[in-house]
Amino acid sequence: MGHVSRARAFVADAERTRWHDQALWFVRAKRDAAADLVPDWEALRSEAAAIKREALERLPELWIEFEAQATRAGAVVHWARDAEEHNAIVARLLRERGVTRVVKSKSMLTEECGLNPHLERQGIEVVDTDLGERIVQLRSEPPSHIVMPAIHLRRGEVGETFARTMGAPEGLDDPDALTALARHDLRARFLAAEAGITGVNFAVAETGSLVVVSNEGNVDLGTALPKLHIACVGLEKIVPAKRDLPVLLRLLARSATGQAISAYTSHFRGASAGRELHVVIVDNGRSRLLAEPDFREALACIRCGACLNTCPVYRRSGGHSYGTVIPGPIGSVLEPARDLVAHAELPHACTLCGSCAEVCPVRIPLPQQLLAWRGVLAARGLHPRRRRLALRIAAEILSRPTALRLVGGLGRALARALPESLVEQLARPWTRERALPPLPAASFQTLWKRRQATARERGLPARSDAREGDGDAG
Amino acid sequence: MKVGLFIPCYVDQLRPEVGLAVVRLFERLGIAFEIPEAQTCCGQPFATAGEREQADRLGRRFDTIFSGYDVVVTPSGSCAAHVRRHGGDRSSDRIGGRGKGGTGQRTRELCEFLVETDALRGLAGRLPRRVGLHASCHALRDLRQGNPSESREPPRVEPVRALLGALEGIELVELARRDECCGFGGLFSIEQEAVSCRMGLDRIADHERAGAEIVTSSDVSCLLQLEGLARRRGSALVFRHVAELLADALAPDATAAEAADGSR
Structure with missing residues (x-):
């Protein structure tokens, strides 16, 4: 079953489609309003695009610089060729320290690597602490959006999930009450956790530091309480210097949710006495993509999700219809690089309306890349006879x-x-x-x-x- | 200035009255033009389908046919954008002749051409109707005709809006989403039929809520998509290409004769 049939199934529920479309359009409109308040929005995009492209050009030297700086600051750097290596490194770090309870903040990379099931198979409990992630975790579902993992669910459905998994009273659909329940449940897990795993938004070569943004404080709580912090970072997350951060952070929050700044922007550099910071740098196909002139710019992505929110197809087909870790326009460019045959429908899940390229804070030419994939599909004879x-x-x-x-x-x-x-x-x-x-x-x-x-x-x-x-x- | 008219293949076959409207308009404006008979397709459907070889072939044909003209004008933002920008393969100068002096550089979407040449100066047309303008994604985001709603670039002239706005009595209705895609997308309309129709229906609802009587666009493909959906549901909306509205407003005498011509 591919995107076409899953999308058809989603659209068949007209009421849900309408609501999903409007929820995401609302976020797109907030992004527009936030962009209005930045005098040089387009110049800022160009600057961010240049920073990320420079980083891609200088990727190897920047990571070597990062490793030296991070090590000097007291972090331990690990390199993982692929998902298996990544999972093995994380599992080994936890096992060696006898850790059985882990809290994890939002990380698309660990989704991509399948870290949770890998750790669970070894008897390690992993609790996703971002509220949206927690909801889909309790439902044994993948996230449907890279910033708002549970955007496909209505509050009633969240209530049902909490009733089933947390003993919440039946029929509860008040957002405040639901959030309070989740907070209460999570708080105990934070306190019991022996390790915190986080994703990374930006790794700074100059300082060897990591930047993680969040809105719920779960990153700070999950790294401040346990003594072990493991940060998992994709090869594309490197930026040259500290001075690049204001440009990227201004764009990230505004593009993602229309916020001027994320509620929390956490900087990690080294580890204080008695604590450990491990950084796992993951390739998992990224260096291969870097060598593809038609697609390498997709590695500039800062995972804001703006292209998902604006995509008229995504809004009406839902994130799960893509059958990938990353859905929407950027997913339709990245995922075929992993498995073109499995994702052959994705480059065609697009009308080439061009809206994604207009909102992208780092100016990734998504429609051209989707078009390029269509060319590859044709050249390899992967279109239906x-x-x-x-x-x-x-x-x-x-x-x-x-x-x-x-x-x-x-x-x-x-x-x-x-x-x-x-x-x-x-x-x-x-x-x-x-x-x-x-x-x-x-x-x-x-x-x-x-x-x-x-x-x-x-x-x-x-x-x-x-x-x-x-x-x-x- | 030697003007070659390109009436895209699907307009030729499915909506000939749009081509005739351009002819009427140009005659009224005193613009000399030729319509090379060998013209068929610019190759766009093949390029967007991923079939570059076929897109190349039709693109080269297009180049040859229009090589002798100073300007190629077409009532399609989408075809003009393909010839000008995508050309099936952005790296290739052969397709659509994107190089210096190539057909790519010389191709203009109709409204763009009329505004650039100030062809309607001093003419007063009248269209006392409430009109919904469906923005063609390719005219807007590829040809940069105006500023897309996502963009914060300095304001640009939106030729189709400028031309319609100059008509006396016209009311351009305010849409909730002024430039969302109609869902056509070439083969997308067939291969992703369910999502495509949902997108189109949402556009129609927006125009209806805004009180439009007529929906217009610089692309016939968008209009065919929207009209098909609206007609099936018995909507009262009328779908007309901007060339038809301009021709009716500026050259009203010919309208009746044209309608009686049995083009439908």
């Missing part, structure tokens, strides 16, 4: 004006002669929800020629050089 054949025939017809006019004319004549219901049947799926346009008896070229002939009869000068006698049947 029927589609390829139909397009080849269409191209042959369109290469010959006589053929176009003949086929077009016959088609229209036939459609006009046959009963409407039959024509609609033949024109499916276009006509499942759409009426066929009234088909003209003659094509433009035919009408144009007629018009010129009439003009000549009246002795008016003809304006066209159109040559006559091309056997025009349409």
Whole structure:
């Protein structure tokens, strides 16, 4: 089952689709309003784009600098080639210290690596502490959005989940009451945790420090209480210097939720006495993408989710329809790089409206990249056979004006002669929800020629050089 | 200035009255033009489908056919954007002739052309109707005709709005989402039929809420998508290409004759 069928299933619930679309449009509108308040919004985007591109250019040297600085500050740096290595490193660190209870703040990287199930198999309990993440964790679902993991759920559904998993009273759907319940439940888990795992928004080469943003304080609580902090960071998160942070942080919060600044911006550098900070740097396919000129810019992504919020397809198909860790436009560019065959439908889950490229704070040319994937799909013969054949025939017809006019004319004549219901049947799926346009008896070229002939009869000068006698049947 | 008109393949076959409206308009404005008979398709559907080879082939055909013109004008923001910008392969100068002096550089969407040449100066057209303008994504975000709602760039002229706004009596209704996609997207409309229709229906609802009588656009493809959905639901909305509105407003005499021409 691919995106098409999952999206169809989502859209079938018109009420949920409407509500999902409006919830995300609301966030898009907040982003617009926040952008209005920054005098040089577009210049800021350009600056961020330049910073992230420089970082990609200098990626190896920047990470080496980071490692030296972080180590000097007292952190321990680990390198993971792929998800397995990442999971093994984290599991080993926890095992060696006898840790069985872990709190984890939001991290798409650990989702990508499947860290939770890996640790759970070893008897280690992992509690996601971001409220949205916690809700989907309790439902055994993946996040449907990279910033708002539970945006696909209504509060009633959250209430049902809490009733089932936390013994909350049935029918509870008051957001404040639900949040209080989750907070109470999480607080005990924070206190019991022996280690905190976090993601990373920016790793600063100059200082060897890590920046993590959040809105719920769970990052600080989850790293301040336990003595062990493991930060998992993707290879694309490096930035050259401290001075780059204000640019990126201003854009991140505004693009993500329309906030001027995230409620918490936590900086980590080294570890104080008696505590440990481990940084696990993960490649997992990123260096391969870096070598692809058509797609490398996708590594500039700062995971704000703005392209998801603005995408008219994402808003109406839901994050789960993508079947990937990262959904939406950026996911449709990144995920095919991992497995093109499995995600062959994603580059086509897009009308090329271009809205994503306009909101992207680091100016990733998402529509061009989706188009490039379509080209790769075609070149590797991964489009359905029927589609390829139909397009080849269409191209042959369109290469010959006589053929176009003949086929077009016959088609229209036939459609006009046959009963409407039959024509609609033949024109499916276009006509499942759409009426066929009234088909003209003659094509433009035919009408144009007629018009010129009439003009000549009246002795008016003809304006066209159109040559006559091309056997025009349409 | 030698002007070549490109009437896209689907307009030729499905909405000839749009092509005729451009002809009427140009005749009224005294713009000399030619319509090369060999023209068919610019290659866009193949480029967006990912089939670059076929897009290239049709693109080269397009280049050859329009090589002798100073300007290529087309009543389609989408086709103009393809020829000008995407060309199936952004790195290739062959397609759409993106290089210096190539057809890519010389191709103009109709409204853009009319505004750039100030063709309607001194003409007073009248259209006393409430009109909803459906922004063509490609005219707006690819050709930068105006500023998309996401962008905070300095204001730009939006040719289609400028032309319609100059008509006497017209009321351009205020949409809740002024530039959301109609959901057509070429093969997307077939392959992602369910999402495509949802997107189109949402646009129609926006126009209806805003009180539009007529929905117009610089792209026939968007209009075919919206019209199909609206007609099936018995909506009273009328869908007309901006060339038709301008031609009716500026060259009203010809309208009746044209309608009687049996083009439908």
